[in-house]
Amino acid sequence: MTVTAEHSTHDLRRRLTGHLVAEGVLRSPGWIRAFSTVPRERFVPAFTLRTADGVRGVREGDTAYLDTVYSDASLITQRDTSGTATSSSSQPRVMATMLEALPDDDSTSVLEIGTGTGYNAALLCERYGSPNVTSVDIDPDLTAAARQRLHAAGYAPTLITGDGTAAHASDGPYNAVIATCGLPRIPQDWLAQVVPGGTIVANLGYGLTVLHTDEHDTVQGHFLPEMAAFMTARGSSSHTNGGHQGDMAALMRATGSITTVHLQCDVTAPMSRFLGGMLHPDTVDFTLTGEDGHVVHIVQHPASGAWARMTMHDTEGARIDYDGPGGRNLWGERLPLMTAWAEAGRPGPERYGLTVSGDGGHTLWLDGPGGRSWELPA
Template identity: 35%
Template sequence: MTDQAQLHQQLVDRMMANGSLRTESWARVAEAVPRHEFLRGGFFRRAADTTVTAWEAVHEGDDGWLESCYADESLVTQIAGTIVPEDIRGRITREPTSSSTMPSLVLRMLEDLQVEDGHQVLEVGTGTGYSTALLCARLGAGNVTSVEYDERVASRARAALGHLGTYPALVVGDGLLGHGAGGPYDRIIATCGVRAVPTAWVEQTRPGGLILAAVGGWLGSSELARLMVHEDGTASGPLLGGGVSFMLARPQLPPPLGLLPDLAEGKERETGTGADVLADWTSRFVVQLAVPGAQRVTLRRDGRIEDVLVDVETGSWAAVWWDGGRWLVRQAGPDALWDRVEEQSSRWCAAGAPLLEEFTVTVTPEGQALHW
């Protein structure tokens, strides 16, 4: 057995042993698709000896390249929307914009999708093409359509899939619009995060079909939702739990913060809801529903740490900090952001602080709603 084959088998065995890969049928699929074929362009590794988040390129043949391809971890494949490993010799400090998701999460999602033989599947977010290849190995390439927003990313995925002799329908475009020409679909799966499940996906899915996507927002908490499409053109279903995290679809990325407001202005008062609600994954998800247009910044100011929420569109903001035994908030703008946070957190706590698995997502032609 070659080093590559051994590493590949070890990855599958680990996923089966720890329960992240749960079915024999998908285990056979995982064994059939070599992940390294989709990472020949390299990836970015977080630099260890720096005080800021920096990335350095790892190229095919470098020490650790093959081992990382078969580690159960996500690997960044693009930075700042255009920069790939072959563009870099050294380090870069910009934000990641594309990655190869950790195999255990990819396979968990594919199992949660509950596909059956003959199903037509739309994948939103081709990425490297690894998850696309897994779908093709399970259903046949003729049953798989995949949409990728970034033309350069799509081209690399097409080449990798072609190298393996796999030819699904690959489309370059805005996946939030789906791909009506290939529908209707039995299943839609998104490998990017969305702030809300698009109504186009519901319209392009057969009644009884399923949509699987990570629903989240600009405060960085997200969760998998699995929705069934109904005869009346609506869809509903639960959050599945597990705290998954995906990069948001590019058209839904937050606007630049620009200059921060003058945090010395605004009305100051005591609050019973502290910034710790922003630290916990579940409570942050709940808060996010109340202030969907807000982004978070953490600052050191006047000798203290302040958590600041800023809504660029409305100009509203709220700064919260701990002041020797009590929480204080100062806020300004047309929307009292922290008032909304307090109200939402109080309602959630009064209901017994239900877990995200107890939430239901509903999508109608008017939009998306979440409730517990």
């Protein structure tokens, strides 16, 4: 790079960091320094992003490359043969939100699940030092590329190619675990990888949760106000979605049992999606408009074949058609949780919390572990 280019990237890093500080998601001096220092462009030489005009490809040397790298945007850096995104550099706002939830201690040892581009690992190294950072990714191509980019940027964390949802205790137990991929549940193997009093920061469905361990192999904590959804972790079958969306036209025609319901909330609102994701981490949701003009909300469970189709009559009334093993009604399972949310005054995600027991059981609760709670299915 020329001196002019280095000055340019320095100014762009400072601009992005200032934006995150102004937004209130970046607060502590350690993380402000990390975002101001780590060169994001070293980790994303080429990427795609979604714009109003569709998906656009950007690579190093393009006119808008550096401005886009230092925008508050998620950058897709890898897709599989079907075109599905499998790796990205996450939106800096969400990264800052999750990193700020980690311990504010220079000696923190941290296990990152999902190395991806290596940029988040570089931020961790800048904050805590390379010897204190271990990062795991299931994709050998990603870990190989990240190792080269991290080394070129002056960082040398321990990188492991493997299933991040399983145990990796070579450098553990750790003071903290942070997952940069989406998870249906907190893997039970993680509980033994965090010291008592340690921290787990993870994305479950549309929620970002910060949990703390105790001496009884239980983790517990609240969700953050920010909501986000990461790419689902690629790993053991017990921690993946386990299926693909079925034919939408067929689901629109499918017949089954019928019931009608009175709604107290918008089932597509962010909090409805948050609660639905907590209860059903392995379903597919989509909204369509039928030939008659009615809006239709469909929930499908690919692994079992269960489905439920909600056809809106008006803002408060709907018909539900459903079928599945044992007559399962997916919308019928969700609506009590959504109704309880509406009756509680429509609180944000920060009033909800999660307890994960030593045997892997997950309990969602409102306002405190002793408040109203719901056992979540495995």
